[in-house]
Structures are given as structure tokens and as C-alpha cells.
Amino acid sequence: MSQQRSSYAVGAGLFIVLGFAALAYLATQTSSVANARQGDSYVVDTQFTNIGQLKERAPVKIAGVRVGQVQSITLTPGHDVADVKLSIDRHYDHIPQDSVATVFTSGLLGDQYVGIQYGSAKDVLADGGTLARTKSSQPLEEMLGKFFGAGGVVDNVGGSYTVKAGFTNVGTLSAGAPVKMAGVVIGSVQSVVADPVKLNAEVVLSIDKRFDAIPDDSAAAVFTSGLIGSQYVAIQPGGSPDVLKDGDEMILTQSAMQLEDLIGKFLVSGSDKKDAGDGK
Amino acid sequence: MSTRTPQPNGAVARSLAQVGACGLFLLTLLAAIPRSFRHGRETIRQVWFVGAMSLTIIMVCGLFVGMVLMLQLYHVLSIFGGTSASGMVVALSVYRELGPVVTALLFAGRAGTSITAEIGLMRATDQIDAMEMMAVDPVAYVATPRFLAGLIAMPLLCCVFSAMAVFGGHLVGVTWLGIDNGTFWSNMTAVVDVHTDIVNGILLKSLAFGAVVSLIAVFQGFTTPPTSEGVAYATTRTVVASSIAILALDFVLTAFLM
Amino acid sequence: MTQSDRSPPDDSSLVKVRGLTTVLNGKTIFDALDLDIPRGKVTAIMGPSGTGKTTLLKHITGQMRADAGSIHVNGENVAQLSRERLFKLREGIGYLFQNSALLTDFDVFENVAFPLRQHTKLPEELIRNLVLMKLQAVGLRGAARLMPDELSGGMARRVALARAIVFDPMLILYDEPFVGLDPVALNQVLKLIRTLNQTLGITSVLVAHELAAVQQVADHVFLIANGKVVAQGDPRAIANDGSPWTRQFFGGGADGPVPFQYPAGDYAEALGFKGAGA
Numbered sequence: 026m027s028q029q030r031s032s033y034a035v036g037a038g039l040f041i042v043l044g045f046a047a048l049a050y051l052a053t054q055t056s057s058v059a060n061a062r063q064g065d066s067y068v069v070d071t072q073f074t075n076i077g078q079l080k081e082r083a084p085v086k087i088a089g090v091r092v093g094q095v096q097s098i099t100l101t102p103g104h105d106v107a108d109v110k111l112s113i114d115r116h117y118d119h120i121p122q123d124s125v126a127t128v129f130t131s132g133l134l135g136d137q138y139v140g141i142q143y144g145s146a147k148d149v150l151a152d153g154g155t156l157a158r159t160k161s162s163q164p165l166e167e168m169l170g171k172f173f174g175a176g177g178v179v180d181n182v183g184g185s186y187t188v189k190a191g192f193t194n195v196g197t198l199s200a201g202a203p204v205k206m207a208g209v210v211i212g213s214v215q216s217v218v219a220d221p222v223k224l225n226a227e228v229v230l231s232i233d234k235r236f237d238a239i240p241d242d243s244a245a246a247v248f249t250s251g252l253i254g255s256q257y258v259a260i261q262p263g264g265s266p267d268v269l270k271d272g273d274e275m276i277l278t279q280s281a282m283q284l285e286d287l288i289g290k291f292l293v294s295g296s297d298k299k300d301a302g303d304g305k
Numbered sequence: 306m307s308t309r310t311p312q313p314n315g316a317v318a319r320s321l322a323q324v325g326a327c328g329l330f331l332l333t334l335l336a337a338i339p340r341s342f343r344h345g346r347e348t349i350r351q352v353w354f355v356g357a358m359s360l361t362i363i364m365v366c367g368l369f370v371g372m373v374l375m376l377q378l379y380h381v382l383s384i385f386g387g388t389s390a391s392g393m394v395v396a397l398s399v400y401r402e403l404g405p406v407v408t409a410l411l412f413a414g415r416a417g418t419s420i421t422a423e424i425g426l427m428r429a430t431d432q433i434d435a436m437e438m439m440a441v442d443p444v445a446y447v448a449t450p451r452f453l454a455g456l457i458a459m460p461l462l463c464c465v466f467s468a469m470a471v472f473g474g475h476l477v478g479v480t481w482l483g484i485d486n487g488t489f490w491s492n493m494t495a496v497v498d499v500h501t502d503i504v505n506g507i508l509l510k511s512l513a514f515g516a517v518v519s520l521i522a523v524f525q526g527f528t529t530p531p532t533s534e535g536v537a538y539a540t541t542r543t544v545v546a547s548s549i550a551i552l553a554l555d556f557v558l559t560a561f562l563m
Numbered sequence: 564m565t566q567s568d569r570s571p572p573d574d575s576s577l578v579k580v581r582g583l584t585t586v587l588n589g590k591t592i593f594d595a596l597d598l599d600i601p602r603g604k605v606t607a608i609m610g611p612s613g614t615g616k617t618t619l620l621k622h623i624t625g626q627m628r629a630d631a632g633s634i635h636v637n638g639e640n641v642a643q644l645s646r647e648r649l650f651k652l653r654e655g656i657g658y659l660f661q662n663s664a665l666l667t668d669f670d671v672f673e674n675v676a677f678p679l680r681q682h683t684k685l686p687e688e689l690i691r692n693l694v695l696m697k698l699q700a701v702g703l704r705g706a707a708r709l710m711p712d713e714l715s716g717g718m719a720r721r722v723a724l725a726r727a728i729v730f731d732p733m734l735i736l737y738d739e740p741f742v743g744l745d746p747v748a749l750n751q752v753l754k755l756i757r758t759l760n761q762t763l764g765i766t767s768v769l770v771a772h773e774l775a776a777v778q779q780v781a782d783h784v785f786l787i788a789n790g791k792v793v794a795q796g797d798p799r800a801i802a803n804d805g806s807p808w809t810r811q812f813f814g815g816g817a818d819g820p821v822p823f824q825y826p827a828g829d830y831a832e833a834l835g836f837k838g839a840g841a
Contacts, residue, residue: 033349033350033353033354034346034349034350034353036353036357037349037350037352037353037356037357039357040352040353040356040357040360040458040461041352041356041457041461043360043461043465044356044458044460044461044462044464044465045461045464047461047464047465047467047468048460048461048464048503048507048508050468051400051464051467051468051471051503051507052499052503054490054494055396055471055490055493055494055497056494056497056498056499056502056503080491080492080495081491081494081495082487082490082491082494082495083487083491084487084488084491091487094487094491131485131488136389136488136491136492343681426667427667430662430664430667431660431661431662431664432664432665432666432667434626434660434664435658435660435664435665435666437626437653438624438626438653438656438658439653439654439677439678439681439726440650440651440653440654440678440681440682441677441678441681
């Protein structure tokens with residue numbers, strides 16, 4: 026009689042333990058909590074002006090081989106570069122101090138990772154050290170812009186605190202889209218309204234008050250996440266000693282690239298003729 | 306249980322009467338909880354029967370759901386070149402919706418029907434009457450332990466289901482279809498939030514579903530005519546009513562929580 | 564009526580039914596029924612099927628409430644008892660169900676021990692001894708480890724009896740104890756009923772159909788039909804008391820006060836012969 030009861034109790038207890046183990050697994054391995062873990066590794070600091078789509082736990086690779094992962098990505102208020110901590114396996118402890126960390130993309134549309142190219146210095150990185158030389162991710166528009174020579178037409182324009190910016194074309198930008206600096210979100214688009222007087226789109230940006238050291242000659246550009254992702258406003262810091270305050274307008278803006286313009290430019294510059302018909 | 310109160314005519318009125326009676330029964334169940342602590346062993350026994358015995362079907366189905374989901378997602382996402390997001394989508398859809406709902410439906414089919422049938426048969430063979438005669442409250446001894454066991458077992462089963470689904474998705478995606486292992490996990494962990502997805506999604510939803518399914522199963526067992534065909538109808542009604550309640554509650558909870 | 568212990572009051576009826584009236588689903592089950600169950604004796608309640616004999620037992624235990632009238636068990640009005648008092652009363656009543664109603668998940672020992680475990684905090688040793696004693700009394704101590712579905716009908720009934728007497732009750736209600744038993748098992752049950760009554764003085768109420776068995780064991784018999792007591796007396800003499808009810812019931816007539824034909828309309832009309840007489 027008590028054997029029956031104790032076997033049920035044991036079975037029920039095992040079941041409960043299994044359930045909690047599954048819960049623990051889910052919570053720690055598959056959620057953002059997992060990013061807090063570390064293996065047997067050491068931490069290296071880097072800074073990027075633009076992290077692009079880099080996410081925490083993204084791989085860190087040397088010569089294409091995974092040696093660690095991105096531990097954390099933060100933007101300190103007042104700075105305009107993103108602090109990225111890399112967690113590198115202790116096996117790989119001969120990374121020269123003058124190595125370069127670059128944000129690469131796997132393939133054309135894949136995810137981004139940090140690649141480290143060896144330098145030639147004798148001193149190696151230790152736990153808590155800093156990789157000074159970095160290359161940031163290239164937003165698509167900048168790449169295409171360099172390729173086609175179509176530079177950004179920098180339009181005129183100047184809490185959260187709000188800042189206005191006018192664009193000749195906002196593409197698919199809408200209220201709620203993120204505002205990023207160096208790839209890290211610092212605010213959001215509050216409204217997108219067509220201005221009947223200036224005949225452009227007036228965009229009001231709501232920026233977190235922590236980031237109150239943005240030079241007032243910074244540029245606002247409408248970029249796309251990836252090739253077909255949603256659009257966001259990126260702020261590229263300028264060098265003015267004065268900073269943006271609530272109600273200011275950003276003077277330098279760059280509009281969204283339209284797919285048709287890009288294709289048109291490609292066809293025109295490829296055939297060297299101005300005749301659109303020849304582009305077929 | 307009383308054949309003396311007049312029964313309403315019309316299918317709609319009768320369904321409403323059932324729902325109302327079920328709600329009142331919930332109050333009886335809850336009131337009996339303090340008394341059921343005397344029968345703690347019975348609750349543990351029921352956790353075994355209701356929870357642990359359902360493990361097989363939950364684990365197998367969880368595995369298959371994860372595998373199928375990954376297959377479907379891969380083919381659609383590869384059109385956009387976004388297959389690296391498939392791990393994240395599998396995890397999110399399982400934690401938020403598929404996990405709780407499918408687990409609850411399977412639970413209703415396996416554990417709910419067995420509860421209803423068991424209680425119905427106990428009534429048909431006078432065991433409930435015998436308990437009353439022995440001055441043991443049948444609600445506290447039979448109904449509440451099964452209800453509590455369902456409450457305890459459902460979230461645990463849901464966690465196991467979700468874990469198996471993620472494992473199945475990993476199996477198909479990484480091992481078979483060739484998605485990068487690191488990308489699979491990094492995208493998932495970047496987006497899955499413990500509070501929104503795991504606590505709200507898995508735990509809260511499955512707790513609510515467990516309560517509803519157990520309540521319906523116990524209610525049907527206690528209120529059907531204690532004949533063999535009465536019991537047969539009762540088990541069918543348990544599954545039907547549980548399924549409707551689960552999906553309706555799912556909608557309400559999703560609107561509130563997410 | 565404030566007695567709360569089981570010391571005998573100064574009258575000789577353990578159960579007093581007065582003016583009991585119950586209507587179920589439009590049918591009048593009891594119509595101002597009056598009944599006295601004498602203390603310490605075996606009383607049989609007989610009657611045609613469906614007269615509500617089991618319902619009467621349920622009224623005695625408080626499982627059902629009457630529409631009018633009262634039932635006093637050991638001086639307490641059953642319908643007015645609080646929940647705890649009712650449970651206390653039930654501890655003093657043993658009930659033997661027609662189909663034994665053993666809990667199917669437990670073996671014989673656990674079934675008999677069930678009331679003890681639920682209501683007492685006796686040490687395991689004591690429970691074990693009590694259970695084995697009761698099983699010995701019904702002759703099934705060796706079957707203590709069998710499961711209910713391994714028992715024959717007669718054995719199951721005896722286990723249920725062991726369970727019913729585990730608290731040494733003052734009253735035992737037997738609901739159709741002889742149904743479906745072979746002659747050997749029937750005699751075993753008869754012996755037990757007699758023994759329990761003679762050695763322990765337990766008041767016994769039998770609901771049964773089998774006159775021969777009842778005659779062997781009952782001191783008094785009530786015949787209930789149409790919601791009333793239509794005959795009562797010593798079971799050996801009642802078959803000859805002259806009323807049409809006893810003549811049909813105990814004399815074996817197929818037709819009499821309990822009609823053969825279920826009430827129906829005119830036969831000739833039903834067959835299509837209009838206007839024909841009776």
C-alpha cells in the first residue's frame with residue numbers, strides 16, 4: 026500500500042523536476058538571458074561608429090573560424106560610438122593589440138559578425154584589453170552611394186526631446202520607426218507629415234534625453250535595414266561644439282534611396298548614354 | 306446533480322446553463338481546496354496520472370511540431386534569404402501560441418477525457434455515494450485533487466513541449482537544412498524575452514488553459530447521468546468544450562498580454 | 564433533540580419516519596409515509612420495483628431531502644443537521660451498496676482501511692489490526708491484497724460489509740444484498756447479517772426482494788407500495804395476513820394491486836375498432 030503511494034510520489038516528483046528542467050533550459054538557453062553567460066573566455070572592448078545589424082551573441086571570427094561571441098552592445102550617452110564587448114575563447118590568446126575588428130556580413134543578406142584581422146604587434150590582447158582599430162559596418166545606402174557617385178543630397182533643415190528634420194523623400198519611413206546612432210537605437214520617429222509650404226516631408230524625431238551631446242551639425246539619413254528591411258533614421262555626428270536641443274532642426278539630411286532611382290542610375294551609368302530607352 | 310431543478314429548453318439556453326453551472330462548480334472546487342489538503346497524497350497521485358502519463362504524447366508531438374514548423378518556415382524564408390531568422394520564428398511562435406494551445410488541446414484529449422471517464426464511472430458504480438456515506442467529501446477527495454493536478458501539470462507539460470519543439474526545429478534546421486548553429490541561437494536569444502514570451506506566453510497561458518480544461522473535465526464527470534452512455538457523451542463534451550474554451554481564452558489572453 | 568452522542572434514547576425505535584412525502588420528476592414516491600425501525604433488530608423493507616426503497620435509505624442517511632415530513636435517526640432530525648453533524652451521523656451508519664461500490668484504485672485492505680485513514684489519526688499498526696479483524700469477521704482476511712476487479716460478486720459484497728462495519732456503527736443499511744449471488748454466497752451473506760445483529764446488536768435494515776432469505780433473517784418486514792406502507796409484520800406470518808398486496812407479493816400472483824398492464828388507453832380503439840365497448 027505505501028509502496029504504491031511512494032512510487033506515485035516518486036513518479037510525480039520526477040515529472041515535476043523534468044518540467045522545471047525544461048523551463049530552465051528554455052529560459053537560459055533560448056532567451057535573451059542566455060546572452061549573459063560566458064564560457065571559459067576573456068573579454069575585449071571595442072568601439073564601432075556603426076554596428077549595423079550586429080546582435081549580441083553574434084559570432085566573432087578569425088579567418089572565418091568562430092573564436093567567440095559578442096557579449097554586449099551598449100551606447101554610452103554622450104558618446105557617439107557603440108561600445109561592443111567581445112567574449113573570446115581562452116584558446117585564442119595571441120591576438121596582437123593592433124588587430125582590426127570589422128563588422129562583416131555573411132554573404133549578401135546574412136547576419137553580421139565581427140571579424141578580427143591579425144596585426145603585427147608583439148603585445149597581445151589580455152582580459153579587459155581594448156581593440157583600438159575597428160571598421161564599422163557599411164549601411165547599404167553609403168555603399169551604393171559610393172558606387173554610383175550619387176552622394177547624399179544633404180537637405181536643409183535643425184525627454185525625450187524633439188528635433189525636426191526635413192527630407193525630400195522619406196521612402197517608407199513612418200511614425201515609430203527607430204532613430205539610431207552608430208547602429209544603436211537612441212529614439213524614435215514621432216511623426217512624418219508632408220509640409221505644404223516647403224513641399225517636403227517634415228519628420229519629428231524624439232530622442233532619448235540621455236543622448237544630449239549630439240552636435241548640431243549632425244546629419245540625419247533615412248537608411249534601410251538590410252536590402253528589404255524596414256527604414257530607420259540614422260544620425261551621423263558632425264563636429265560642431267554646440268549640441269542639439271529640444272525643438273532644434275537638423276540641417277543636414279539625406280533622403281531615402283528609391284529602388285527605381287538606383288536601377289535607373291545603374292542603367293544610365295552603365296551605358297554612358299542619357300537615353301533611357303537604351304537601358305533595356 | 307439535482308434532477309429536481311427545471312431544465313431549460315433550446316440548445317442555446319442549455320449551453321448557457323452548462324456554462325453557468327460550470328462556473329458555479331468552480332466556486333465549489335475552490336471552496337474545497339482547504340479540505341483537500343488532507344488528501345494531499347491523492348493530489349500527488351493525480352499529478353502522476355494526469356501529468357507524467359501525458360509526457361509521451363506531449364514530447365512526441367512537441368518534437369514533430371518543431372520539425373514541421375522549421376520545414377515550413379525554411380521554405381518560405383528562403384525566398385527572402387532570411388533563413389537565419391527561422392530559429393527565432395520557431396521559438397517565438399511556439400512560446401507564444403503553439404506551445405500553450407497545442408499542449409492544452411492534447412491535454413484535454415488525453416488527461417481531460419480520462420478524468421471525466423474516471424469520475425463518471427465512479428458515479429455509475431456508486432463509489433461517489435459510498436464516499437458520501439463514509440463522510441468523505443467527494444469534491445474534496447475526487448474533484449479538487451484532479452483540478453489542482455491539472456493546474457500543476459499543464460505549465461510543466463508546456464515547457465517540455467516547447468523545449469522539444471525547439472530541439473526539433475534545431476534538428477531539422479541545423480542538422481538537416483544547414484542553417485548555421487550560431488546564427489540559429491543568436492537570432493533566437495536576441496529576440497526571445499523571458500518576461501514576455503516565456504512567463505506570459507508559456508507559464509501564464511498554460512496555467513489558464515490547465516485550469517479551464519481541468520475544470521471542464523471534472524465538471525462533466527460530476528454532472529452527467531451515471532450511465533455508460535452518459536459517460537460516453539461526457540467525454541466527448543469534455544473535448545469539445547475544452548477546445549472551444551482554450552481557443553477563445555487564447556484570443557483573450559493574447560490581446561491582454563501581448 | 565439536542566442529543567449528540569450515540570447513547571440510546573428511551574424509546575425503542577432507532578429510526579422514526581413520520582409523514583414522509585417526496586415527489587420526484589412529477590412522480591409521488593412517498594405519500595405521508597410512516598415507519599418505525601426498531602432498535603437492535605433486523606427489519607426488511609420490501610415492495611415492487613420502483614417504489615423507492617433505495618430512496619428511503621437515502622433519506623435516512625440524509626443524501627436526499629424530503630418535500631414534507633421528517634426522519635429522526637437516534638433522536639436527531641436528519642434534515643436539520645448541519646454538515647458536520649450529518650457527517651458525524653453517517654459515521655454511525657454503515658451502508659452496503661448493491662454493487663459494493665469499492666474504490667477501484669485500491670486493493671481490499673486499502674478499501675476497508677479507507678474510512679479509518681480519512682477520519683482518524685490512528686497509528687498504522689492499529690489500523691492494520693482493525694482492518695484484519697474486520698476482514699476476518701467476513702471471512703476474507705486472506706484476500707487482503709486482491710484488487711476489486713479480481714473479486715467475485717459475493718466476495719466484493721463481503722469486503723464492502725467489512726468496510727461498512729469498520730467503525731462499529733449503530734445502524735447498517737443493506738441495499739439489495741442478495742441480488743446476483745449464488746446460493747453459497749447468499750448463505751454467507753445471510754450468516755453475516757445474522758451474526759452482526761446477534762453478536763453486536765447492530766440495528767439492520769434490509770431492502771430486498773427475496774422472501775425466503777428475508778424470512779430467515781428478518782424480525783420485522785414492511786411492504787411499501789404506492790408511497791405508503793401497505794402491510795407489515797412478522798415475515799413468516801405476513802404472507803397469510805389476507806390483504807390483496809401480500810397475496811400478490813408473497814403469493815406470487817402476476818396481477819393484482821400491482822397491475823400487469825401498464826396504464827394505457829382503450830385497447831379496441833388502439834386497434835382501430837371505434838365505438839367498441841370494454
